[in-house]
Amino acid sequence: MKKITLLMLLCIGSLHLAGAQPQFKAQAHQTCADSRLLNATRMAVASPQHMQLMNLYDVTFYGLDLALERNSVYITGSVTTHATVKSAPLSVFAFELHPNYTIASVTINGIQQSNITRNGSDVSVNLTTTVPAKSKVVAVVNYSGTAPNGGNAAIGNGFNTARESQWGNDVTWSLSEPYAAYEWWPTKQVLTDKADSVHVAVTTSPENKVGSNGLLTNTVTLPSGKVRYEWKSRYPIDYYLISVAVSDYEEYVQFANPAGAAKPIPVVNYVYKGSLANYKNQIDFTPPLIEHFSELFTLYPFAREKYGHSMAPIGGGMEHQTMTTQSTFTFTLTAHELAHQWFGDNVTCASWQDIWLNEGFASYAEYLALQHFSADAAQSWMADAHNRARAAKQGSLRVPDTTNVGRIFNYNITYKKGAAVVHMLRYEINNDQLFFKALQNYQTEFGGGTASTTDLQKVMEQTTGKELGYFFKQWYEGEGYPGFTLAWNQQDGKIVIESKQSTTGTTPFFRTDITYQVQTTTGTEAFRVTQTKLTQQFAFTVDGEVLGVTMDPDNWILKDVTQTVRNNNLPIPDFSPVVVPNPVSGNVATITDLGFTPTTAIIFDRIGRKMRLQTIVQQKEIQLQVTTLPAGLYFVQLTDGQQTQRVKFVKL
Structure with missing residues (x-):
């Protein structure tokens, strides 16, 4: 794919760097959340009793047939729901519809029903004939x-x-x-009950276009002079991703060609009349982003249909399945909403308490998109994400109150801390091939359905072979982030770094891998260690005089570093580990002269990638198997859980 320079991105006004506010969904939350929270809080779900009634059936299909105009919120039409009764006979068909609407009729399996009870938004239809378990239900609501x-x-x-x-x-x-x-159609608002398919038909004035899910299969001019747009999607879809947008749009069609697609994927854009020349250059990033995300996450999930945009003045974007609604086309907004087609649409969070699985990953995709085009822009984006996540201080990624819309979509926590946690998960795994393979496995296993954080953890562990319970415990369930105070001392060719950790939230300790960059008179060296307790010392061998120590130079970890000083009173551990022979030309490298008895040895290559982990039986000398290592410079990290030493060797 053609690389696009940072200058080109800036020229079209598409980047949001440090200190800039991305123009997407969360921004709108910040501007209106306070006023909303002053209102009486509506229960964000139907009553528990009504939920029990709705959960007696599984939805298989929604068909919306509505009359709409571009300058009115008046709705008239019908919605058809196909469902399968679960294990108990169905005597009440329950759904949700706002009390503003008049229900003209309800038919169930072709029989018009007369016993309809409404309690606020809860609608219960007491059936004239009970539907047996495992049977089909076809409900038609005219309203x-x-x-x-x-x-x-x-x-x-x-x-x-x-x-x-x-x-x-x-x-x-x-x-x-x-x-x-x-608020606009009779529905069942249960995340875990996706419909297998949806049809959306909208009748409107002839100058309008209607955007919706799936493929536009027909446009019919009616005897009244109005036009009926018929959209159909045959992919599983959650209730909140079904959408309509009506205006006298201009249409602009592109095509994406990701690897593995059977045919080019159309990108159908409905933009404001008169605005295409203004937005075209920005919209043109969409096909390359589809192709890039398809490489990272698996093929675009709805490749047999389309992707696209319908413009609306919403102050951001909303990831409606196969046709996102956006107010503009800034680069990070387009990347964010597109990434939702994988994280949120194809795999949907099973509960709003896990909304970070949608928003955190879509936000991280902004970083990945920038990283693909400009490393500097990506670094600035992550620095801004960390600043905003630190501003939250308290609050876990797990949403404790899913009736509070403002808390679900808390910008600093759900979006920015969510993205920071994905970034740290990538760092903890320390192998991009395995990290992205795990994301692909997550899409494959849960695509078309819903998933929880536990499901994500399971896939990550199965793919990488790494136990990650500690990671999700502290970063998903926990609150706050770690702060570090560092001291170091050097004697001859040895350096010791003492790290003292404190935390800002209720989580008492954050276990984390940390990379220390040591600058000396001969250059810089990087050492990756694992901090497993609040105060811990790490000892290394270095060449030259130490000039300074930097923790996490590439900004992987959400943290504060309050102080880094030299402490001449910090004792230097007595160790002088050496590798013999060095350089290593055979299959085994021997480490001798250890000042302690390590339990594990981890070999890293010169750029910090983990190449091999070896468990050590207590002994005075360590035999490292290096047969499979290609020629190059390597570092061996030796640890017993209390102290860490580092030694390097060259493989010929």
Whole structure:
């Protein structure tokens, strides 16, 4: 793929570097969260009793057939739901619909029902004929009314209309996340019950276009002069990802060609009338991003249909499946919403308490996209993410109150700390091939369904062979981040670094790998160690006089480093490990003259990649197997869990 320079990115105004605010969903949360929280908090889910009734069936299909206009929130039409009854006979068909709407009729399996009870948004239909267990249900709800204006969605209302100020376009759009689908159509708002497919048909005035999920299979001009747009998707889809957007759009179609796709993937863009020349250069990043993310995460999950955008003045973006809604096309916004097609749409969090699986990974994809085009821009992005995550101080990635929309979409925690934790997970695994293979396995195993953080941990452990319980305990369930105070001392060719850790939250200790960069009069050397207790010393051999010590020079770890000083009173451990022979020309390298009895030896290559881990039986000399190592410079990290020593050798 053609590389695009940082200058080119800046020229089209698409980068958000340190100190800049990305223009996507979370920004809207920050601007309106305070006012929303002043209102009486609505229960973000149906009543427990109603949830039990809805969970008596599994949805297989939604069909929306609606009449909409670009300057109105009045809705009239019908929604057809296909479902399978679970293990008990179904005597009540339950769904959610806002009380603003009048229900004209409900038919179940072709029989019109008369016993309909409404309690707020909870609608219960007492069936005239009980449906046996394991049988099919076809429910058709005819309804009409004006959408509410309660601001319960992640950005504003579930269904809204407005005049876009810059280009003067009237737009009507939906945005159902997390619990606002009921504000515009009768639905079952349960994350773990994805429909197998969805059809969305919208009748509107002839000058309009309608964007929605899947493929546009038909456009029919009706005798009334209006036009009916028929969209169909045959991929599993969650309720909040079903969408509509209506305006007198311009259409701009591109194609992406990721490896493994059976045919080019259309990218269908519905942009404000008169705006295409302004946005085209930015939109043109979409196909290369599809191709890049397909390399990293698996083939674009909806390759048999399309990707695309429908513009709406929402102050950011919303990852509607196969057709994202965006207010603009800044680079990181487009990357973020596109990445949601994998993380959020293909694999959806099984509970809103795990929203970081959607937003943290999509935010990290912003970093990956920048990294692909400009390493400096990516580093600035991560520095900003760490600053914002530190600003949160308290608060776990796990959302404790899923009725609080503001907490679900807390910008500093869910988005920025979420991205920082993904970055640290990549660092802990210390093998990009395995890290991205694990992400691909996660997509393969849970694609088309839902997953929890426990599911992610399981896939990561199975793929990498690394036990990660400590990592998720402290970074997903825990609060805060570590702070470090460092001291060092040198004598001859030996250096000792003492790290004292404190924490800002309720998590008492963060076990983490740490890379120390030691600058000497002869150059710089990097040492990767594992801190396993609050105060720990690490000892190394170095060439030359030490000029300074830097913790985590590449900024992998969410942390504070408050002080790094030389302490001439810090005792130097008595050790002089050597490798013989050195250089090593055979299959075995021997380490002698140890000042302690290590239990493990880890070999790193010259750029810090872990090449081999060897368990050591207590002995005075260590025999390292180096047969499979290619020629080059290597570092051996020796540890007993209390102290760490480092020695280097050359393999011929």
